[in-house]
Amino acid sequence: MSYLLTTLTTKQEVDSIIRSTIDKVLVLRFGRASDSVCLLLDDVLAKSARDVSKFATVALVDIDSDDVQVYVKYFDITLIPSTIFFFNAHHMKMDSGTADHSKWVGAFRAKQDFVDVVEAIFRGAMKGKLIVSCPLPPERIPKYQLYYKDV
Amino acid sequence: MATLADSFLADLDELSDNEAEVPVEDEAGVANMEEDVDGDLADLETLNYDDLDSVSKLQKSQRFADIMQKVEDALEKGSDMSNHGLVLEDDPEYQLIVDCNALSVDIENELVIIHNFIRDKYRPKFPELESLVHHPIDYARVVQKIGNEMDVTLVDLEGLLPSAVIMVVSVTASTTSGKPLPEDVLEKIVDACDRALALDSAKKKVLDFVESRMGFIAPNLSAIVGSTVAAKLMGTAGGLAALAKMPACNVQLLGAKRKNLAGFSTATSQYRIGYVEQTEIFQSTPPALKMRAGRLLAAKSTLAARVDSTRGDPSGNTGKAFREEIRKKIEKWQEPPPAKQPKPLPVPDSEPKKKRGGRRLRKMKERYAITDMRKLANRMQFGIPEESSLGDGLGEGYGMLGQAGSGKLRVSMGQSKLAAKVAKKFKEKNYGSTGGATSGLTSSLAFTPVQGIELSNPQAHAHQLGSGTQSTYFSETGTFSKIKRI
Numbered sequence: 001m002s003y004l005l006t007t008l009t010t011k012q013e014v015d016s017i018i019r020s021t022i023d024k025v026l027v028l029r030f031g032r033a034s035d036s037v038c039l040l041l042d043d044v045l046a047k048s049a050r051d052v053s054k055f056a057t058v059a060l061v062d063i064d065s066d067d068v069q070v071y072v073k074y075f076d077i078t079l080i081p082s083t084i085f086f087f088n089a090h091h092m093k094m095d096s097g098t099a100d101h102s103k104w105v106g107a108f109r110a111k112q113d114f115v116d117v118v119e120a121i122f123r124g125a126m127k128g129k130l131i132v133s134c135p136l137p138p139e140r141i142p143k144y145q146l147y148y149k150d151v
Numbered sequence: 152m153a154t155l156a157d158s159f160l161a162d163l164d165e166l167s168d169n170e171a172e173v174p175v176e177d178e179a180g181v182a183n184m185e186e187d188v189d190g191d192l193a194d195l196e197t198l199n200y201d202d203l204d205s206v207s208k209l210q211k212s213q214r215f216a217d218i219m220q221k222v223e224d225a226l227e228k229g230s231d232m233s234n235h236g237l238v239l240e241d242d243p244e245y246q247l248i249v250d251c252n253a254l255s256v257d258i259e260n261e262l263v264i265i266h267n268f269i270r271d272k273y274r275p276k277f278p279e280l281e282s283l284v285h286h287p288i289d290y291a292r293v294v295q296k297i298g299n300e301m302d303v304t305l306v307d308l309e310g311l312l313p314s315a316v317i318m319v320v321s322v323t324a325s326t327t328s329g330k331p332l333p334e335d336v337l338e339k340i341v342d343a344c345d346r347a348l349a350l351d352s353a354k355k356k357v358l359d360f361v362e363s364r365m366g367f368i369a370p371n372l373s374a375i376v377g378s379t380v381a382a383k384l385m386g387t388a389g390g391l392a393a394l395a396k397m398p399a400c401n402v403q404l405l406g407a408k409r410k411n412l413a414g415f416s417t418a419t420s421q422y423r424i425g426y427v428e429q430t431e432i433f434q435s436t437p438p439a440l441k442m443r444a445g446r447l448l449a450a451k452s453t454l455a456a457r458v459d460s461t462r463g464d465p466s467g468n469t470g471k472a473f474r475e476e477i478r479k480k481i482e483k484w485q486e487p488p489p490a491k492q493p494k495p496l497p498v499p500d501s502e503p504k505k506k507r508g509g510r511r512l513r514k515m516k517e518r519y520a521i522t523d524m525r526k527l528a529n530r531m532q533f534g535i536p537e538e539s540s541l542g543d544g545l546g547e548g549y550g551m552l553g554q555a556g557s558g559k560l561r562v563s564m565g566q567s568k569l570a571a572k573v574a575k576k577f578k579e580k581n582y583g584s585t586g587g588a589t590s591g592l593t594s595s596l597a598f599t600p601v602q603g604i605e606l607s608n609p610q611a612h613a614h615q616l617g618s619g620t621q622s623t624y625f626s627e628t629g630t631f632s633k634i635k636r637i
Binding site: 050051052053054055115119122123126 | 493495496497498499500
C-alpha cells in the first residue's frame with residue numbers, strides 16, 4: 001500500500017471523490033494491500049501520481065471493506081487489481097484488445113505505460129468520447145481469462 | 152597675484168631667466184607645474200624648484216602647527232565624550248575634528264607636491280625608481296636610504312619594500328643610466344625626504360585622533376565599518392559632509408590603490424575597492440561574494456554617513472541596524488538553492504502547437520502539392536465519358552487529361568505561384584528600368600529561366616487550373632463539339 005495515495009474505504013468517500021474531481025481523469029484502483037500484483041501496480045501509481053497531477057487524480061479503493069461491495073458488484077470486479085477510469089463522473093471505457101473494456105485488469109509494466117493510458121483517456125474524454133482505444137502495444141497489456149458462469 | 156601674471160607672461164614669451172621674480176606661492180607653483188608639462192624643461196628648472204620651502208609651505212604654516220598641537224593635547228587627554236550638547240557644531244572638539252579632516256586632505260596634497268619635488272631632483276641619479284616604487288612615502292624612504300650610493304646592492308632595503316620589488320630595484324640600479332648627484336642637491340633631497348616623513352607621521356597622528364573620536368562624530372558609520380576605516384574614509388573625503396555628498400560608488404573607491412607595477416601580474420588585483428576592503432565584514436566574506444559585499448557595504452555606509460552628517464541618530468542604532476541587515480544579506484547569499492522538484496507533466500493538448508510558416512515551409516509544401524496533371528485527371532467534362540487506363544471504365548480514369556478542348560494531351564507544368572512571384576521580380580529588375588517609355592523591341596513574351604522560350608504565356612495556364620472560380624467544364628478555347636472516337 002502506498003502512503004502517498006489516498007485509500008478509500010466507504011461508499012461515501014468513493015462518491016465524493018467521483019463527484020469532486022472536475023476536468024481531471026479519476027483513476028480508482030480496486031484491490032488489496034496484501035496482493036503482490038496490487039503492490040506492483042500501487043508502486044507505479046504512486047510514482048506517477050505527481051507527474052499526471054495536472055490532469056489526473058489517483059486513489060485506491062480497498063475491496064475488503066463492506067461498504068464498497070456495491071461498487072464491486074456494479075463494476076463486476078472479479079480479478080484484482082482492477083483500475084477504473086472516470087472523467088467528470090462519467091465512466092470511461094478503454095479498448096485494449098481484452099475481453100473487458102470497462103476496466104483495466106492487472107498491473108502496468110512501466111510508469112510510462114500508465115501515463116500513456118491516462119493521456120489517451122484524457123484526450124478522448126476532452127473530445128467527448130466515452131470509449132477510447134489503448135495506445136499500448138499488445139505485448140505490454142496484461143492478458144487474462146474471463147470465465148462466464150451461468151451465461 | 153602680480154607675480155603670477157608675470158610668471159605666466161614669462162612662460163609665454165619664453166623669457167626664461169626670470170629666476171629673481173619667482174618667489175611665487177603654492178598654488179602658482181602647482182599651476183605652473185601643470186602648465187609646464189608640455190612646456191619647456193628650461194622653464195621648469197628655473198622656477199622655484201631649488202628651494203623646497205617655496206613649494207611646500209604647509210609645514211611652516213601657523214595653521215598646521217596649531218592643529219597639531221591641539222591634536223596632541225587631545226590625544227594625551229584621552230577621550231572625553233560626556234558633555235556634548237544638543238548642538239554638536241558648537242563643541243570645540245567637533246570643530247577640531249572638522250579641521251583635522253581638512254588638514255589631512257591638505258597634508259595629502261602636500262605630500263604629492265613633495266614627492267614630485269624629490270622625484271624630479273632624484274631623476275638624474277636613478278630615473279627608473281619612480282616607475283618601480285609608486286607610493287610617495289615608500290619612494291621617500293628608499294631615496295633616503297640609497298642617498299648617493301652607486302651600488303644599490305650594498306643598501307639594505309629590507310622592511311621598506313616587498314622583497315620582489317627590492318629585487319627589481321637592485322637589478323634596475325645595476326643597469327641604470329644615472330650619475331651621482333652634487334652635494335647641495337643631495338642635501339635638498341634629504342631635507343625633502345625628512346619633510347615628507349614628518350608630514351606622514353603627522354597625518355597618522357591626526358588619523359588616530361579622529362579615529363578615537365569617531366564614535367562621537369559618526370556613530371552610525373563606525374557601527375558599520377569600524378572606527379579605523381570610518382576615520383580613513385572621512386579623512387580622504389575631506390569631512391563628514393563631503394563624505395555624505397558622495398555617491399556610494401565613489402565611497403567604494405575611496406582609498407583604492409591605483410596602478411600595478413609594470414611587469415607584475417594583474418591576475419591578483421581585484422576590482423577596484425578602497426578602504427572598505429579593510430572592514431571586518433569584508434574580510435570575513437567568502438571570496439566569491441566579496442565584490443557584492445563590497446558594494447553593499449559602500450552603499451549602507453554612505454547612508455549611515457548621511458544620517459550622521461545631519462545628526463539624525465546620535466545613538467548609533469541606525470548603524471547597528473544596517474550592520475545587522477548586511478550580515479543577514481550575506482548569509483542569505485550563501486544559502487544553497489532550493490532543491491529542484493520534478494515538474495508534473497503538462498495537460499495534454501493545452502499548449503497549441505507552434506506552426507511555422509514562411510518561404511521555406513511553402514517551398515517544402517510545394518513538393519507535395521497537387522500537380523496540374525492530377526487536377527485535370529480529377530475533373531471530368533459533362534457528358535463525355537472519360538478515358539481510363541485499362542479501357543472501358545476499368546482502371547484509373549484520366550478525367551480531362553488528353554480531352555479535346557482542354558488544349559493539349561501533354562500538360563506542361565504551369566509555373567508554381569512562388570516561381571511566378573520570382574519571375575515577376577526578375578522581370579521588373581531587368582526590364583523595369585526602361586521606365587514608362589517602352590521600346591519597340593520589347594515583347595510580351597515571358598522569358599523565364601525555368602522553362603526557356605515559350606511562345607504561349609505559361610502564366611495563363613497556371614491561372615486557369617489554379618483558381619477554383621474559373622470553371623473548366625466549359626472549355627475556354629473550344630466550343631461544343633462532337634468528335635468521333637474510333
